[in-house]
Amino acid sequence: MAVLVTGGAGYIGSHMCWLLEEAGEDLLVIDDFSTGFQWALPDSAKVYEGDVGDQELLAQIFKENDVDAVIHFAGSIIVPESVENPLKYYLNNTAKSRSLIEACVTAGVDKFIFSSTAAVYGDPEVVPVDENAPLKPLSPYGTSKLMTELMLSDVSNAHNFRYTALRYFNVAGADPKGRTGQSTKNATHLIKVACEAALGKRGHLGIFGTDFDTPDGTGLRDYIHVWDLASAHYLALKRLRTGAGSIVMNAGYSDGYSVRQVIDAVKAVSGVDFEVREEPRRAGDSPKVVAQNTRILAELDWKPEYNNLPKIVEHALNWEKKLSLRNSL
Ligand SMILES: NC(=O)c1ccc[n+]([C@@H]2O[C@H](COP(=O)([O-])OP(=O)(O)OC[C@H]3O[C@@H](n4cnc5c(N)ncnc54)[C@H](O)[C@@H]3O)[C@@H](O)[C@H]2O)c1
Known part of the structure; x- marks a missing residue:
């Protein structure tokens, strides 16, 4: 089968x-x-x-x-x-x-x-x-x-x-054993894009909207x-x-992280202080999107292993480095 x-x-x-x-x-x-x-x-x-x-x-x-x-x-x-x-x-x-x-x-x-x-x-x-x-x-x-x-x-x-x-x-993130990861060209996902900025693959990172009704004004998401x-x-x-x-x-994990928190995590894990630019909101972006996950926890006996933002970033960054090597060959 x-x-x-x-x-x-x-x-x-x-x-x-x-x-x-x-x-x-x-x-x-x-x-x-x-x-x-x-x-x-x-x-x-x-x-x-x-x-x-x-x-x-x-x-x-x-x-x-x-x-x-x-x-x-x-x-x-x-x-x-x-x-x-x-x-x-x-x-x-x-x-x-x-x-x-x-x-x-x-x-x-x-x-x-x-x-x-x-x-x-x-x-x-x-x-x-x-x-x-x-x-x-x-x-x-x-x-x-x-x-x-x-x-x-x-x-x-x-x-x-x-x-x-x-x-x-x-x-977000990538295979913990480094066999695959997010390899899409022109991806728009925040953690991938921030990793690209940390590795100098793009000049800066934009934050779209800093005036949302959230603790630091940037969008809150469940990674x-x-x-x-x-x-x-x-x-x-x-x-x-x-x-x-x-x-x-x-x-989802039912934990929300703001765009600024994600950027701080990528800067901390990579050790690179890349340029961040504040830009206007994009049409259709919601301030907060976080999962209630009680159903999946109950139905599947799901025990997430990587509910840890620095870990997610570390795996994404490791993959991004590998991808640079692959693309330069
Ligand atoms: N990445 C996210 O954050 C996210 C969030 C919510 C839902 N999803 C859903 O998860 C799924 C996978 O997303 P992903 O991020 O891996 O995207 P991806 O673009 O990396 O993967 C899509 C895959 O489908 C293939 N494909 C596309 N159209 C096809 C077709 N008509 N016939 C055969 N193959 C085709 C592509 O070649 C690619 O390998 C999608 O359905 C997406 O909507 C993704």
Whole structure:
């Protein structure tokens, strides 16, 4: 029995693949390498290069392999790009997820884990935000993910199909063993960008908004270590294997750090006092987005190992250094 990871060559997907390999699972990957890298994958992965919306290819994968479950990471993830080009997001995140879900139902693959996002909440009224909060995405990216959640819910009511949607908060850090990390070009994630500034890969770092209603005026976010996130997926898979029902869960630590706190942590861990510029708020940025995580702790018996900002930064920085060496070869 194999696990099919879509988008396995990407940032989060590649960590999932290494974790599944360590767990001794048979591993299949489908990726079009639009933002992912084949070198990020363990050698044991059987890789299908192609589009997650290609139903012929999916049918072939399901025919050639005994697939137990699908973990679906493939998608487009840049919020401002989704505002400029919403149809790209409704195609790649929503329509292609629909094709994948249909291929699963047709092939009788009944376990599905989906990468959702805290962006489905938009600007939450109550923080920490729980799973029952109103769903009011502020961008086509968030809406494209919410639409997939809605499809999954309807399909699980109609067919022999159970899913877990994990709503990730801010994913950060890298594999503690240094095998993979966030390698995306032009990434916008704060910790990665701050590490790039510390290593001189960019001239300065911008803080967008210093007048929010937060303790130091900058945005508050819940940073979850990517390895803890991958282990939450594996526990979610084990839960589905017990026959448990469909569920939606926040994936975060329930701790908020401000942009300034993150920058201070990167400066402290790297020992580099890089330039920081204060810039106006960006449209659509919420002051505080922090997870209520009681459901995932209870349902999965999840015991995060890296809920520690300096540790997250250390792993991200180590990866960024490795990436510089790789790119200079
Ligand atoms: N990074 C975060 O902080 C974050 C937060 C919330 C949710 N998510 C979700 O997690 C998932 C993974 O994000 P990531 O940060 O690893 O992004 P990423 O860009 O590193 O990975 C996406 C992977 O999917 C592949 N891909 C994209 N479209 C595809 C297609 N049509 N067919 C086949 N492969 C395709 C890419 O080549 C890449 O390997 C996404 O669905 C994203 O929306 C990420």
